Amino acid sequence: MFSRLSLITILFCFAFLVSCGPSKDEWNAKLKEIEDLKSQMADMKARYEEMMEKLRNENDSMKSKLAELSEAKTSLEDLVKQLNKQQEQAKKRLEMFKNMMAKFKSLIEAGKLKVKIRNGKMLLELPSAVLFESGKADLSPEGKATLDEVAPVLASFKDREFQVVGHTDNVPIKTSKFPSNWELSTARAVSVVKYLQDKGVPPTSLSAGGYSEFQPVADNSDEAGKAANRRIEIVVMPNLEELPDLSDLENLLKE
DSSP states (O other), rough: HHHHHHHHHHHHHHHHHHHHHHHHHHHHHHHHHHHHHHHHHHHHHHHHHHHHHHHHHHHHHHHHHHHHHHHHHHHHHHHHHHHHHHHHHHHHHHHHHHHHHHHHHHHHTTSSEEEEEEEEEEEEEHHHHHHHOOOOOOOOHHHHHHHHHHHHHHOOOOOOEEEEEEEOOOOOOOOOOOHHHHHHHHHHHHHHHHHHHHOOOOOOEEEEEEESSSSOSTTTTTTTHHHSSSEEEEEEOOOOGGGGOHHHHHHHHOO
């Protein structure tokens, strides 16, 4: 009797629970809500990953830009140093130019010498008529007297080298001693170099060369132009620190 009553009670409770639980539609709605939440979470995760990737890319871009700025800063600092160095060198060259002009004042005023700047180099220009007789490479008495004044000034610039260069006009010469203007222009330069050496200019700071008629400074069509082209130039050679930086060229040659 008791067992039968218990069974009836259990069945009654089960039926009650089933009748009181969520309906199928409610259950499906809950499942859909869960699926929607899962979808939203997946979407949020995807957006989060996308945002993190964007931040990583922006961070890499920022690092790259900072590296570029640092490199640009270094280049700018190097440029400023180079410009300061060039400015200091230009100042020294200007002082030397003024000093040389002052020491050669008497020769300049007498028309025996000119101080010029050509192709970035300072040079002393002496007319051949002052130094030599026509067609000859032996110094005239007047030429020696002029170089007597030039030599001590050159000797005072102990950190400088000087290239003595001979030039002629375009009138051909053909003698046993000078077959062409090449030989004449070079021989005249050598005569000046030897005399300057004898007067105290160190031979290690001197060199000689000739350009014949091929570097005129005036038109050879008249006598005045020809006279201007017949000249001796003493070129003040630049020091090593005044030469352009060739490191980029050296690096290129190594590649």
